[in-house]
Amino acid sequence: MLALLNDGPEGEPRDAAEFAVCEATPSLSVWPRSLDSGWQCVTTAAGACASPAGLPGFGWLPAQVPGTVASAWRAAGRLDANQPPPFAFDDHWYCRTLAGDGLQRLRLHGLATLAEVWIDERKILTSDSMFVTHDVAFELHGAATLTLCFRSLAPALAARRSRARWRPRLVTPPTLRNLRTTLLGHMQGWCPPLQAVGPWRPVELLGDAPNAFDTIDLKTQIDGNDGIVCATFTFIHPQPADTPGLLKCAEVQTSLHWSDAYTLSGMLRVPNVARWWPHTHGEPHLHAIGLELADQTFELGPVGFRTIEVERGADGEGFALRVNGTPVFCRGACWTSADLATLTGTPAQLAQAFSLARDAGMNMLRVGGTMVYESDGFYRLADKYGILIWQDFAFANFDYPSDEGFSASVAREAAQFLARTRRFASLAVLCGGSEVDQQAGMFGLPPSLREQPLFTQQLPAIVERERPDVPYVSNSPSGGVWPFSTRTGITHYYGVGAYQRPLDDVRRSQVRFAAECLAFANVPDDATLHEALGTMHTHDPRWKAAVPRDPGAGWDFDDVRDHYLRTLYGIDPARVRYEDPQRYLDLSRAVVAELMSDVFAEWRRDGSPCGGGLVWQFQDLRAGAGWGLIDALGRPKSAWQALARTLQPVQVVITDEGLNGLDLHLINETAAALPMQLELVCLRDGALVAASARRAVELAPHSTQRVAAAECLGQFFDFTCAYRFGPRAHDVTIATLRDPTSGKIRSEAFHLPERQALERHDLGLSVTPQATSDGWELVIEARRFARFVHIADAHYRARDDWFHLPPNRPITIGLVPLNENDTSAAPEGEVRAINASAPHFYR
Incomplete structure (x- = not known):
């Protein structure tokens, strides 16, 4: 609810074009006022200050809200993102001045994680979950100081609670299972130890106009060929009973009715509505919703109409989606974060990510249980770009508490998230959590001992009440005697990948739906290695620090990639690495591209039992050879390029x-x-x-x-x-x-019948740069088949890269500036292919 208003400067903007409001009294606002400026923050030792009165008079930094301590430190030039201080184990304070008179209502959309809210020296709220929104009322008479305190997690982590039946290695410390906070920053080997602390979601004062909105709740459904919009508006102040209200959509309107002085609601039928589709299968049609209230008009943003069902297959053990009655092969990747410091990213970062997902032919992103619930801006872009979202609730790997307090917190968290995102057509699958059942199964527990009512009873009941139009699954993976079995239900497929199985394992495993798959240490291009990582040497400590690894394992994901260099290409990775480092990097990029293409070709073939595959992961959280298809600077890697040629409609x-x-x-x-x-x-x-x-x-x-x-x-x-x-x-x-x-x-x-035929030849490559009204492009031609052509330019990246080029067929490749402010530089670089005897230089 109030989904239109749940983003600030770090999220999708609330601009006048999207939320046009004709107000009779401009000095009063019907919308919440975002408290996004005027903040300062300071860090103290845990427990050093019991109240704002004891805060130091020095060490304060300007702070943006929404934001985190990490983003404030970064803006001040104090943050080493790869070796940050343990933010979660100090106290942090945010302060700003408020002014007003009378009763005020503060809305806090997310405080990470153990938080207190103070007005001057009066504590008005305590919160123990970063995933819930709080409303709190207080009196103002003139000026006062609003203070947010974020306490150290140490005392809560040390407190005794119920004994866990299993303890996964993924997260440190394991007692994080007791707290409602993200696991980002606490997963050694997976991501930098940048811990989430601060007001990571907007802080708002609710509107002061007589007809100010409290909540706006929009949901859609399909009835035959018609679309149904159900709308409920609640107001902060009581409204006259004779105030007329009209709901409008697609040139149709209906009158709304008052159920009490605060609540206006109604239902609108849109005949023969154009449906929302994932972009691979049709147009993601969206329809503007408007509200006329007395003499005011409010544009409430767009909604979509669609149906989503699960298809289990003839044996009842599969998993695939039908959207609007049509089977959809779901493909894409697992989302991490557009920006680990803010946990949200800017509108530009999010828009670029969705554009890259769409251009690659992806139609689904999964927000996993180790991450956070994403912003409304994220979901608006998913609706716009036609990308389905698989959303885990924020649970992963642990045996979670079942006490009354924890269950109540979870209920509030889940209900708020589902109500907030109810209007979004892109929400396609809701999942209890990530690898919870798998962890228990791998520890040897039988089904009777690993079940958690949280996933089998509590969450599905909330989903049925709040989002019955979205399928629910208890866990990812799940299904079969082993919850991680590949031929039943939902699996995490790493046969090709971490388990180093041969390519024919893809067919032998009979994957039905891979909610995770194909994790490799994907090497960025040279420009990113130079610019962001600062090294191209794979044994440099900076390189190895960025390579993902599982805690306790004697190998990392460089080793996985090297295994396939050896078995598919027949080379000795260690020898090539020290004899010809550039060739080693190019072959590393090529082999991952080849694996991506081959696996998805198998899953998309006619007769395949597979309903979808989501690559682990979409984007890197730090510079280097991470799991991401997109590097830390937002540039596609060879794996993305390969998928973009394999996943098209x-x-x-x-x-x-x-x-x-x-x-x-x-x-x-x-x-x-x-x-x-x-x-x-x-x-x-x-x-x-x-x-x-x-x-x-x-x-x-x-x-x-x-x-x-x-x-x-x-x-x-x-x-x-x-x-x-x-x-x-x-x-x-x-x-x-x-x-x-x-x-x-x-x-x-x-x-290629023989992948190991890596002999290098004179391919007769020719490259011609040419300027157009849209920028620079290259015309590339070869007299002989060129295998995995790569363009390395000092100023640009290629829109298409890591492609095979048939002989005597010129191809035109557009160039994108590496620096968006540097569009005038002429191209200067080289074109390489892994079967070319030498690169072709151009300028």
């Missing part, structure tokens, strides 16, 4: 079927039938055509189909080099889907 993918040759899988997730031309070519020595064919194909709406390469060619050809009747007849097979009218390529896939 209209797609061809290739699977190696051994003695059966290659299968070509043609995917059309759009609502339109698409006539296409399918082209198949096999090249020898990277340039000579060894076999080729083309045929017209019809891609039905929302369909996948399989075409055997042998059927397409019409004669025997050893596509997979499985029969070994003689020397390999070709180096690469290329399948192309082309628009038959325009000739435009809609999708292209490649198969």
